[in-house]
Amino acid sequence: MSISLADVNASMVPSTSVVSVGMPGAVLLGGPRHRLDLSEHHRQRGDERFIEPQELLEEIRASGLLGRGGGAFPLATKIDTALECAGPRVLIINLAESEPLSAKDATLVSLRPHLVLDGARAIASILGVPRVSFLVHGGSAPGLRSLELALDERRGEDKDPEWKVVLGDPRYVAGESSAVASKVAGGPSLPLATRVPLAVRGPSGSPTVVTNAETAAHVAMILRLGSSAWRAHGPSSDAGSRLLTLVGSVRRSGEVVELLGAVTIGELLKAHGVSEIPAAVLIGGFGGRWIDGETAWNAEASVAGLGEIGATFGCGLVGVIPRGGCVVGEVARLARYLADESAGQCGPCALGLPAIADDLERVASGRGRPRHVRRLLDLAGEIEGRGACGHPDAAIAMVRSGLRAAGDDLGVHLAGTTCGGMLGALHIDEDPNR
Amino acid sequence: MTEMVRVTIDLTRCEGHGICALVAPGVMDLDRYGYAVPFEGALRRVDRVQATRAAAACPRGAIDVTVDDPITSRA
Numbered sequence: 001m002s003i004s005l006a007d008v009n010a011s012m013v014p015s016t017s018v019v020s021v022g023m024p025g026a027v028l029l030g031g032p033r034h035r036l037d038l039s040e041h042h043r044q045r046g047d048e049r050f051i052e053p054q055e056l057l058e059e060i061r062a063s064g065l066l067g068r069g070g071g072a073f074p075l076a077t078k079i080d081t082a083l084e085c086a087g088p089r090v091l092i093i094n095l096a097e098s099e100p101l102s103a104k105d106a107t108l109v110s111l112r113p114h115l116v117l118d119g120a121r122a123i124a125s126i127l128g129v130p131r132v133s134f135l136v137h138g139g140s141a142p143g144l145r146s147l148e149l150a151l152d153e154r155r156g157e158d159k160d161p162e163w164k165v166v167l168g169d170p171r172y173v174a175g176e177s178s179a180v181a182s183k184v185a186g187g188p189s190l191p192l193a194t195r196v197p198l199a200v201r202g203p204s205g206s207p208t209v210v211t212n213a214e215t216a217a218h219v220a221m222i223l224r225l226g227s228s229a230w231r232a233h234g235p236s237s238d239a240g241s242r243l244l245t246l247v248g249s250v251r252r253s254g255e256v257v258e259l260l261g262a263v264t265i266g267e268l269l270k271a272h273g274v275s276e277i278p279a280a281v282l283i284g285g286f287g288g289r290w291i292d293g294e295t296a297w298n299a300e301a302s303v304a305g306l307g308e309i310g311a312t313f314g315c316g317l318v319g320v321i322p323r324g325g326c327v328v329g330e331v332a333r334l335a336r337y338l339a340d341e342s343a344g345q346c347g348p349c350a351l352g353l354p355a356i357a358d359d360l361e362r363v364a365s366g367r368g369r370p371r372h373v374r375r376l377l378d379l380a381g382e383i384e385g386r387g388a389c390g391h392p393d394a395a396i397a398m399v400r401s402g403l404r405a406a407g408d409d410l411g412v413h414l415a416g417t418t419c420g421g422m423l424g425a426l427h428i429d430e431d432p433n434r
Numbered sequence: 435m436t437e438m439v440r441v442t443i444d445l446t447r448c449e450g451h452g453i454c455a456l457v458a459p460g461v462m463d464l465d466r467y468g469y470a471v472p473f474e475g476a477l478r479r480v481d482r483v484q485a486t487r488a489a490a491a492c493p494r495g496a497i498d499v500t501v502d503d504p505i506t507s508r509a
Binding site for chain 1: 442443444445446447448449450465466467468469471
């Protein structure tokens, strides 16, 4: 099954579906199920319109495109900020995807590398930068080979900027935007303590735009489809399609899907092998939010719909803990992972997150009492807002939401026993980076 | 016109020496691990002096005291 640009245009009527790689209607991942090299990319997607950078910026603004790396920041606003500051400017496409279990950016660049590169080139033209850097998650990052191959295929493309690939450290916090900017500027792969936005002044001293690979690919499609046609692929309240990684108790854990139009989380999961309302759903990544299964099931999978239940798409990870799974145990495992992944730069995070994980493990194993929950929540309150980066705050928000979502399961654990539920639905141990 | 004084801690520098809390007990507090926690909100004039002393005394230069003067700098 393949899809051409004409098909994409023909499907401008907002479709309401979740599509997998290669299915018709998909904006980013439509077409053949294999990697598109440069010539096939041109055949499938047609030529880019070459429009003036200023006009392109207005198209991006009209599209309402929000960053897809986790921050959901409007791309046009980020570009505006950098343009208001004196150059030279720096553009970095963040391909780190340091979020364990997330696979959407790696899948995108493995199958559609030239969409990412077209988008990167377009953003570079707006910013007036001669070079674009890609930050990847270490030398064995999935997608790196496809990226390098694509850069090779484009050798001699006269409209291309200079491309540079930078290997980041393969660790969790290395994908945070200031850590990405630091690495590209020749510093360590660690988050920066500065409160000045990168788009105003990055670690090199220049206004620095760091944007996610999927965000760049969307820019390429906005350029091809125009902002209104591109927008129409999202739910009415949202903008454009969206890549998600489904993990845990789904048909194929790790599957990347493209979300089109307005569906509920329940419909999304039903289409991927989840037949009954799960115990809980983790939305947005390890630093995302746990939502109890019932609430998540009925929520619309859109920025607004998730906002109503206190969640965001984050990096696009959706993790499913089935009925019979141990939610408290999963929360404890994630808390331990995030504690281990603290960069250790800030004392409250380096010492506080392990202490919180200790108490959670105590509770998960049935040795905890209500006072341990109170203690860990007190400590969470003391740490919150005090990290140089958002790592401790994200970990704390995950823990709080997890204890809420656990509901009765928490009570069982606090009664001096365990729920006996299955652990390991999220396969944290299989993270290839650990 | 009142000045707004903000005390911020760079926790990537703070090592929990605790000197700030000795020098400026009304302004600086320490958390359970000994890392600095600044007073939140607007400071009185006398406390501003303390905060500046704490900043000067920090062996790691982790304390930043900024004064937003609404007359000279419009946010």
